[in-house]
């Protein structure tokens with residue numbers, strides 16, 4: 144609904160962002176068509192997926208697994224590609 | 239109250255930048271602009287100007303360095319011409335899009351190919367829509383004054399846009415003219431230090447130039463365009479303030495013998511000097527001819543142009559640039575569009591002249607006026623004419 148969105152007068156000049164780290168508020172997770180699913184029985188907790196994820200969309204759980212933050216994961220599949228244990232499968236969204 | 243000296247116009251521009259106390263100069267030399275930045279680098283090396291002189295490997299880098307410097311709040315200057323300006327192209331839009339008040343002198347020169355180091359205005363016309371404030375000087379005094387004013391206009395919080403001062407390559411940049419150099423104290427009180435609104439600061443981080451999603455981009459462009467349109471009033475204000483301090487008056491459009499004129503010549507830049515002589519000569523033979531010189535090109539002075547042509551039968555627009563495959567001259571297109579909504583408007587004729595360093599002579603102006611007279615008598619012909627071209 145266009146009328147709910149701010150007028151051009153309300154935006155900061157040149158769209159400059161004044162709050163650092165605000166990218167975390169952006170829901171980039173709704174872009175994806177595929178989502179990574181981990182098979183914990185194959186995972187050896189090496190952290191390769193976490194290192195390679197270009198969007199920092201993986202975080203470590205208390206058990207040491209790397210969980211996907213689906214709000215930010217764009218579904219690029221790099222984690223699945225890099226995992227040497229083939230522990231990550233890309234699954235169609237909606238399945 | 240300032241000192242009157244004989245000075246090469248390029249060096250007068252350098253003097254203006256020094257008087258403006260620029261903090262950062264990033265530039266790459268290119269004919270016919272080289273003298274401006276050569277002199278500035280000398281001033282910095284000699285300790286006469288307390289600025290950072292950044293030597294870069296291209297004009298793309300020069301404009302990028304200027305953007306960076308302006309983004310941390312420095313008063314920033316560069317100069318270029320022709321291919322150099324063309325190489326800056328994408329960064330020009332970043333300077334205006336990020337609202338960085340960089341000031342640039344352009345010693346207008348033709349674009350290759352064929353290679354031409356000589357003057358015309360096709361370089362700036364190719365950057366017409368880059369969102370910069372664009373001014374044209376006719377004289378050395380004007381080149382110096384506009385450069386000082388450009389900083390004040392660009393840095394105004396109601397504007398915050400880059401500004402460009404065009405001086406015709408060679409025909410203005412390389413001539414020696416009597417020029418009044420204002421005193422440092424006078425310039426200091428006219429142009430206080432730049433107080434930026436937003437800067438890159440590690441203590442208070444901001445993101446400049448983030449992604450503009452489709453739901454945002456249009457609003458930001460509207461903002462930018464409003465700032466450029468709004469700069470018009472600020473420019474007038476700065477010119478009034480300048481007249482108070484320095485006694486020299488500036489307007490967006492300069493009138494010469496326009497009273498009762500039936501045919502007006504419209505153009506920009508140094509060759510208006512020749513047009514003035516031609517007007518005088520034609521006036522002596524009883525022809526009612528005048529000159530309206532466009533000083534402010536962006537934002538376009540719609541109202542001033544509409545007022546300036548009131549009562550005239552025809553306006554002959556002389557462009558030193560050719561819009562290939564289009565309507566001919568970019569200045570003429572603009573003027574025609576500005577006059578189109580008027581119920582009563584003069585006939586507009588378009589002439590391309592002075593390309594790649596070719597002179598526009600007094601005789602050329604006489605031909606242009608005669609040709610326009612012919613159009614008035616016999617009706618329109620071709621869209622535009624190239625003056626002096628050998629058939």
Ligand code: SF4
Pocket residue numbers: 181185186187188189190191192193209225226227228229230231
């Ligand atoms: S790369 Fe594979 S094995 Fe290594 S932590 Fe990630 S999912 Fe587990």
Ligand code: SF4
Pocket residue numbers: 178179195196197198199200201211215216217218219220221222223
């Ligand atoms: S699919 Fe891409 S974005 Fe999502 S977690 Fe894997 S590497 Fe990160």
